Amino acid sequence: MAMTTGPKDDVTESALASWLRDLSVLALAHAVGVMTFTGMVAMAPVIRQDLALNATQFGLLASAYALTQGIFGLPVGGVIDRIGVRRALIAANLLAAVGALLLGFAGSFVTALFAMGVTGLAYSFVNPATSKGVFIWFPARRRGTAMGIKQTGVPLGGIVGASLGALAMQIEWRTLLYVIAGGATLVATTCLWLPRGGDASARIRLNILSDIRAILTDRNLNIFNLGVGFYQAAQFNFLAYITLFMREAVQASQPLAAACLGIAQAASALGRLGWGAVSDFLFSGRRKPVLVIMGSVGLTALMALAFITPGWVVLGVALTAVIGLTVPGYVALVQNIIVEAAEPRLAATAVGYNRIFAAVGATLGPPIFGATVDFFSSYSFGWLMTSAILLTAIFLIGVLFHERSRFSE
Numbered sequence: 001m002a003m004t005t006g007p008k009d010d011v012t013e014s015a016l017a018s019w020l021r022d023l024s025v026l027a028l029a030h031a032v033g034v035m036t037f038t039g040m041v042a043m044a045p046v047i048r049q050d051l052a053l054n055a056t057q058f059g060l061l062a063s064a065y066a067l068t069q070g071i072f073g074l075p076v077g078g079v080i081d082r083i084g085v086r087r088a089l090i091a092a093n094l095l096a097a098v099g100a101l102l103l104g105f106a107g108s109f110v111t112a113l114f115a116m117g118v119t120g121l122a123y124s125f126v127n128p129a130t131s132k133g134v135f136i137w138f139p140a141r142r143r144g145t146a147m148g149i150k151q152t153g154v155p156l157g158g159i160v161g162a163s164l165g166a167l168a169m170q171i172e173w174r175t176l177l178y179v180i181a182g183g184a185t186l187v188a189t190t191c192l193w194l195p196r197g198g199d200a201s202a203r204i205r206l207n208i209l210s211d212i213r214a215i216l217t218d219r220n221l222n223i224f225n226l227g228v229g230f231y232q233a234a235q236f237n238f239l240a241y242i243t244l245f246m247r248e249a250v251q252a253s254q255p256l257a258a259a260c261l262g263i264a265q266a267a268s269a270l271g272r273l274g275w276g277a278v279s280d281f282l283f284s285g286r287r288k289p290v291l292v293i294m295g296s297v298g299l300t301a302l303m304a305l306a307f308i309t310p311g312w313v314v315l316g317v318a319l320t321a322v323i324g325l326t327v328p329g330y331v332a333l334v335q336n337i338i339v340e341a342a343e344p345r346l347a348a349t350a351v352g353y354n355r356i357f358a359a360v361g362a363t364l365g366p367p368i369f370g371a372t373v374d375f376f377s378s379y380s381f382g383w384l385m386t387s388a389i390l391l392t393a394i395f396l397i398g399v400l401f402h403e404r405s406r407f408s409e
Contacts, residue, residue: 018022022137023149025190026130029089030153032184033123036100037065038161038265039180040116041240042258043168045247047112055244057109059370062240063363064113066232068120070359071097074212077128077352081345085136086194088129088348093188095183104177120359127335127355128348135339135347137195141280144287144336148276151332155272155324156238158265165243165258213260215353220402221341227396228334229357231295233330233365234302234390235328239264240366241373241382242320249379251310260317264324270331274304279333287333288403295394301388306383327390337403 040047040061048058082089099119106112130150138146164176242264247257271294279290301322310317316338335351342350369382377383 003250006339010236011281019138019146021193022133022195023146025089025194026133026150027153028187029092029126029130030151031157032096033126033179034154034157034186035180035183036096036103036119036177037062037123038158038178038261039118039164040103040161042162042165042243042261043049043173043176044165044244045254046168046173051109051112053109055370055374056367059240061109061112062236062372063205064116065120065123066236066359066362068117068359069124070356070363072121073126073128073161073352073355073359074215074349075352076124077349077355078212080125080129080132080348080352085129085133085270086191088125089191089194090188091202092125092129093184093191095119095125095186097184098122100177100181102179102185104174124352124355127212127331131351132334132348133194139168139338141285142402143340144276144280144285144333145273146276147332147336148273151272151276152269154331155265155267155269155328158268159262162243162258162262162265165261166255168258169254169301206395209364212349212353215342215346215350218341221338221350221353223396224337224401225354225357227393227401228354229361230389230393231327231330231334231361231394232256232358233361234298234386234393235330236362237365237369237382237386237389238302238323238327241369241379245305245379246316246320249310250308250316252313252316256313256317260320263317264328265318267321267324268328272332275329276332276336279336286403287337288397288401291330291333292394292398294326294330295390295397298323299390299394301326302383302387302390306380306387369396 044058047053053061096119099115099117099122102115102118103112106115131147134143134146134150157334161180164173167176239261243257243261246252246260247254250257275290275294279287281286283289301319305316305319305323308319334354338350338354339347364387369386372382372385373379
């Protein structure tokens with residue numbers, strides 16, 4: 001496979017200004033993409049009560065968000081490779097607005113399930129589009145840092161969403177979702193600042209199946225993607241249930257329980273930015289060792305979470321920060337590996353394929369976690385199960401996957 005090419009490393013004042021503008025828009029697209037999901041999780045106690053949901057049904061709402069990303073991952077990636085980053089992100093933000101409005105109008109579990117599916121479809125555009133944007137607009141030796149910066153939009157949206165958990169005690173939760181819809185529409189207009197098209201050097205290809213086949217036949221990439229699926233399951237289990245765990249098992253107050261999700265997202269922002277820079281400057285562009293280090297630290301903290309008893313609020317908050325710094329902070333490095341391994345014209349398709357595995361993990365993880373909690377009447381078994389899932393991811397990526405550097409220099 002030919003070495004990839006990208007922008008040169010020459011840095012001018014105009015280039016820095018352009019990079020800052022583009023990264024800001026890409027980060028905002030991520031923020032909008034996760035706000036509805038995180039807001040739903042943070043407002044879980046009031047939403048569960050209003051819609052009369054049990055733990056398993058609540059897990060299925062998170063699954064609907066992830067499942068649509070898996071179903072549409074490959075075709076959406078192919079579409080992005082053809083219509084370009086700019087148009088794809090406009091569509092993503094408008095779909096996110098529709099999903100938030102639908103969830104705000106939901107009066108039953110089925111309606112809420114559909115709304116989360118629409119929101120998931122919106123986010124299926126975001127990762128492939130923003131990752132391709134970083135690949136084609138930034139030089140190879142800065143991609144880890146750039147990918148980390150644009151990924152900070154995820155915890156940014158998570159922090160905003162988590163704050164809704166506290167606000168839901170004073171403001172009706174449906175009203176808060178309408179505000180999210182308005183914000184998504186506003187961010188859609190900022191995408192007009194992005195460069196037109198996707199990759200100006202890419203040829204228009206009409207046969208999307210040939211592009212998909214080229215991605216599907218990479219065995220090494222399949223092993224990596226399988227590991228990502230397990231990693232994503234661990235991430236979604238943590239983010240989906242940390243608020244409920246702190247409120248119901250640790251007996252923290254509702255505002256503090258919701259704040260824990262915000263703490264996790266804030267730590268994740270530092271992790272996504274910091275780990276990418278570490279891979280660029282300390283590991284010479286190698287992403288795999290950093291992923292293994294992050295996973296190992298997160299695994300230890302998750303196992304400790306399983307042994308927290310009621311009233312251990314301070315320890316719960318501390319472990320939340322450690323897990324947030326590691327487990328949800330892996331995505332930027334993963335997307336670097338994907339876009340650097342694929343042909344430039346197939347970058348979005350490759351990321352879309354990766355998101356299928358991530359979506360499967362995110363789809364299966366939360367309901368299994370919820371069912372485990374319901375069956376054993378304890379969150380401890382859920383966290384131990386999540387630890388085993390993360391250990392599997394570390395083994396697949398750390399032992400069986402062979403990283404291939406894509407630097408052109």
